[in-house]
Amino acid sequence: MADVKPRIKLDKKQAKKGELVEVKALVQHIMETGQRRDASGNVVPRKILSKFVCTVNGKQVFAAEFEPAVSANPYIQFKFKAEESGPVVLTWTEDGGATIVGQDSITVT
């Protein structure tokens, strides 16, 4: 999954300290629920992105745990408080441990 590139959009690239920055992210993933059956009638096993973490300059600002009820190609929108300039790193972890990582940056004045 290293080649999957998430789409990330910050509503501002520069922020004053204490300002809220909004993050929108979209990642391609089938989010297989474990509820579907294939043509032979066998259950298609669950395989979803079950964890999401956002760090800014190494510090966690938001995280989420997803269940199969989260739609395919999961979209997430959240905010963080601008404190330090640095990389904004978004990491999704699939059942089984594989990860998808996307990065942007924020400059805080």
Add this chain to the structure above:
Amino acid sequence: MTLLPNRRQALAIGASAAAAAVLPLSAVPAFAANNSADLIKAFTGGKTATEGKVKLDLPEIAENGNTVPMTVTAESPMTDASHVQAILIVADGNPNAGVATFLFSPASGVAEANIRVRLATTQNIIAVAKMSDGSFFTASKQVKVTIGGCGG
């Protein structure tokens, strides 16, 4: 490749589809009494959640149960002394009630998250917020679902 239905079959399919479409949307959920209460109890440790402080934004009617936009917000100063630690989302009519858990800290600035969810049928979405002082707050919203989104 299946043959196209002949005219008589097509009319029959059309008639039954029309009949199904006018059934009331307030039917009992197909997965009545799922594990939503258990998930909430595990999250709160058995503590009662007070109604309030949490706001759930969901459409009244979801045309496509595969992707229903949902925003949850919990009021809080989000300071070290007083902030939202987590918000649990459950759906009481899905085969499994768990939807998501959002984790916040003062660094989040605001306890708010927006995702898209799969809903199998008309049901209630329940949000429970855990505060840093150990208290819990909750809100719920009913969503009418026209086409279920659980791949069945």
